[in-house]
Amino acid sequence: MTHHFDAAGTAALSRRLATALAPIEEGRASASPSFDESAFLADLAAQDFANPRPLEEVEDWVIRAFASGNVQMTHPGYVGLFNPAPFEAARRADLIAAGFNPQLAVRSHAIAAAEVEAHVVRAWTRRIGWGEGADGHFTSGGAEANATALQAALMHVAPQIAEEGMAAIAEPRFYISAESHLAWLKIAHQAGLGRRAVVLVPTDGVGRMDAKALADVIAGDRAAGRTPLMIAATAGTTNAGAVDPLHACADIAARERLWLHVDAAWGGALLASNRLRDTLDGIARADSVTLDAHKWLGATMGTGMFLTAHPEHLAKAFNVATSYMPSADAGVDPYLNGYQWSRRALGLRLYMVMAQLGWDGLAAHVEQAVARCDKLAARLEAEGWVRRNGKAMAVACMVPPDGGAEVATIVERVIASGQAWLSLARFEGEPVLRFCLTNGLTDEAAIERIAAAILEAAQL
Numbered sequence: 001m002t003h004h005f006d007a008a009g010t011a012a013l014s015r016r017l018a019t020a021l022a023p024i025e026e027g028r029a030s031a032s033p034s035f036d037e038s039a040f041l042a043d044l045a046a047q048d049f050a051n052p053r054p055l056e057e058v059e060d061w062v063i064r065a066f067a068s069g070n071v072q073m074t075h076p077g078y079v080g081l082f083n084p085a086p087f088e089a090a091r092r093a094d095l096i097a098a099g100f101n102p103q104l105a106v107r108s109h110a111i112a113a114a115e116v117e118a119h120v121v122r123a124w125t126r127r128i129g130w131g132e133g134a135d136g137h138f139t140s141g142g143a144e145a146n147a148t149a150l151q152a153a154l155m156h157v158a159p160q161i162a163e164e165g166m167a168a169i170a171e172p173r174f175y176i177s178a179e180s181h182l183a184w185l186k187i188a189h190q191a192g193l194g195r196r197a198v199v200l201v202p203t204d205g206v207g208r209m210d211a212k213a214l215a216d217v218i219a220g221d222r223a224a225g226r227t228p229l230m231i232a233a234t235a236g237t238t239n240a241g242a243v244d245p246l247h248a249c250a251d252i253a254a255r256e257r258l259w260l261h262v263d264a265a266w267g268g269a270l271l272a273s274n275r276l277r278d279t280l281d282g283i284a285r286a287d288s289v290t291l292d293a294h295k296w297l298g299a300t301m302g303t304g305m306f307l308t309a310h311p312e313h314l315a316k317a318f319n320v321a322t323s324y325m326p327s328a329d330a331g332v333d334p335y336l337n338g339y340q341w342s343r344r345a346l347g348l349r350l351y352m353v354m355a356q357l358g359w360d361g362l363a364a365h366v367e368q369a370v371a372r373c374d375k376l377a378a379r380l381e382a383e384g385w386v387r388r389n390g391k392a393m394a395v396a397c398m399v400p401p402d403g404g405a406e407v408a409t410i411v412e413r414v415i416a417s418g419q420a421w422l423s424l425a426r427f428e429g430e431p432v433l434r435f436c437l438t439n440g441l442t443d444e445a446a447i448e449r450i451a452a453a454i455l456e457a458a459q460l
């Protein structure tokens with residue numbers, strides 16, 4: 001057994017992996033019906049790690065299991081959640097990162113890796129429209145980035161809680177729309193604010209936060225002696241791609257001296273397109289932004305970003321000094337600016353994607369997704385379906401014509417057909433069939449197959 005990089009073994013694995021991935025396109029988007037879950041679990045349970053096994057044998061076991069026992073992200077019919085078929089550049093970045101295994105907790109330990117990440121982060125902060133001094137870091141995903149935003153907001157509004165804890169402020173509150181991502185509830189719980197701190201502001205009937213309702217609820221909380229902290233607008237709701245009124249939210253945040261976070265976890269990808277980025281107009285007025293590269297930018301799972309115009313608040317929230325760390329430079333060392341301590345070179349994935357594709361290539365990727373989503377929606381509209389959400393992003397919420405099967409039944413049947421994996425969602429209180437085309441592999445032929453599967457499933 002060796003700790004050295006085994007080029008021959010890795011090359012052999014690459015070939016076997018390619019052989020296993022190739023037929024997925026022709027197979028099923030959902031887990032295979034030939035996958036015998038109880039046999040798999042029994043097989044797994046019998047593995048007690050008592051005896052060593054050849055690595056190749058282990059690899060083949062894992063590949064077989066993953067090829068049949070998971071929903072397939074590299075299937076062109078995977079149009080359910082924002083999980084991409086990753087770009088080859090991101091896959092290779094993972095290989096390089098694992099090869100060197102740099103430790104990014106401290107900049108001086110991994111100057112090259114840390115600076116590559118910082119360079120990518122700054123490329124996106126400029127794209128948002130922020131000036132010099134804006135910064136950020138890679139996170140495990142949008143949930144961690146949003147949790148980081150709450151910590152920054154607390155340091156902005158109530159820095160005394162760093163020493164005194166939440167008891168120092170009366171009934172903290174932050175504001176999200178009723179259509180936003182409910183990781184916020186976990187975040188409020190973990191931060192010690194309590195879930196009641198999350199105020200769900202009503203939406204306007206098309207999935208956007210109602211700015212008047214937002215202003216009213218903040219005024220009401222102030223009058224009741226509560227402590228408003230942050231407005232977390234969503235730019236691209238998970239269900240429907242709705243963009244909250246960012247300018248109105250920014251006006252209210254400025255007036256009330258609140259932190260303005262924009263959760264653009266998947267929709268932020270539109271920043272890459274000069275043609276479509278106006279959809280996010282106003283995002284430059286945010287204090288911080290969440291953007292996931294593992295959703296619509298083709299990075300492998302676990303590549304989020306927290307971006308901020310005011311990085312000094314991070315150093316306040318996450319600063320600590322220990323004798324055994326090589327350095328403790330609050331503005332510089334990643335472990336003093338975010339939740340993670342030991343850090344993997346996550347940003348390398350997005351760096352390599354961007355370096356290979358360029359902004360034009362990324363723009364083409366997102367523009368094509370929006371166009372193809374509209375195309376699939378139009379195929380259904382031609383058969384009497386109605387699209388409930390706006391068209392700005394690559395997600396559609398569709399309602400079938402009366403007289404056919406119910407939405408839940410249709411979704412179940414399509415998934416069972418193996419032609420596509422899409423989801424049942426609620427948009428503004430109504431059940432909808434929801435698909436997003438951020439996967440990257442859903443081409444014209446796949447659109448036809450998916451449309452046919454949906455239309456067939458809709459018949460009684």
Ligand SMILES: *Cc1c(COP(=O)(O)O)cnc(C)c1O
Pocket residue numbers: 140141142143144146181183234236237238263264265266292304
């Ligand atoms: C996906 C999503 C999140 C959560 O991000 P993860 O990467 O899954 O942690 C948060 N907000 C929005 C709007 C999302 O779409």
